[in-house]
Amino acid sequence: MNTTPQVDIEKILELLPHRYPFLLVDRVLDYSLDDPPTIRALKNVTFNEPFFQGHFPGHPVMPGVLLLEAMAQAAGCLAHLEREAAGGETRLYYLVKIDNARFSQIVVPGDQLVFEVTQKRLMRNMGMYSATTRVDGKKVASADLLCAARADS
Numbered sequence: 001m002n003t004t005p006q007v008d009i010e011k012i013l014e015l016l017p018h019r020y021p022f023l024l025v026d027r028v029l030d031y032s033l034d035d036p037p038t039i040r041a042l043k044n045v046t047f048n049e050p051f052f053q054g055h056f057p058g059h060p061v062m063p064g065v066l067l068l069e070a071m072a073q074a075a076g077c078l079a080h081l082e083r084e085a086a087g088g089e090t091r092l093y094y095l096v097k098i099d100n101a102r103f104s105q106i107v108v109p110g111d112q113l114v115f116e117v118t119q120k121r122l123m124r125n126m127g128m129y130s131a132t133t134r135v136d137g138k139k140v141a142s143a144d145l146l147c148a149a150r151a152d153s
Helices: 009-015 064-085
Strands: 027-032 038-044 091-105 112-123 126-134 138-149
Touching: 009 027, 009 038, 009 064, 009 138, 027 064, 038 064, 064 112, 064 126, 064 138
Parallel strands: none
Antiparallel strands: 027 038, 038 112, 091 138, 112 126, 126 138
16 A cells, blocks of 8 residues: 555645534545545544533533544545546535444544545545544444535536
């Protein structure tokens, strides 16, 4: 596998349209555009996250739906890095389908999430991805994601 150096937050801000408080990828640890394309990205979960005020007071737990969104953002980074390497223009991608979502452990402040995403296939303007989130090497969530490029982009 031919991996590339890390991608910092400035580059992630170029790749993704998300901004605070909804940008959920802090760094790309590495990625490979070999077959199949893969990416490993990171998010540091802190008590200052706005969702912890209400989920849940006195027992902060990161919502599972945000874990899915974070995995989709990591997939979006991979899609943009692939297009960039191929000389294509930046496109806006939407999460259009989630299958086989599984949550095996809660995520709390202080956890460091590592997203591992593999592109399963491309079809027209859509990409199918298999994603896993780990904390300290232990799987906490996984899902199959389908992302589609905006038709007019």
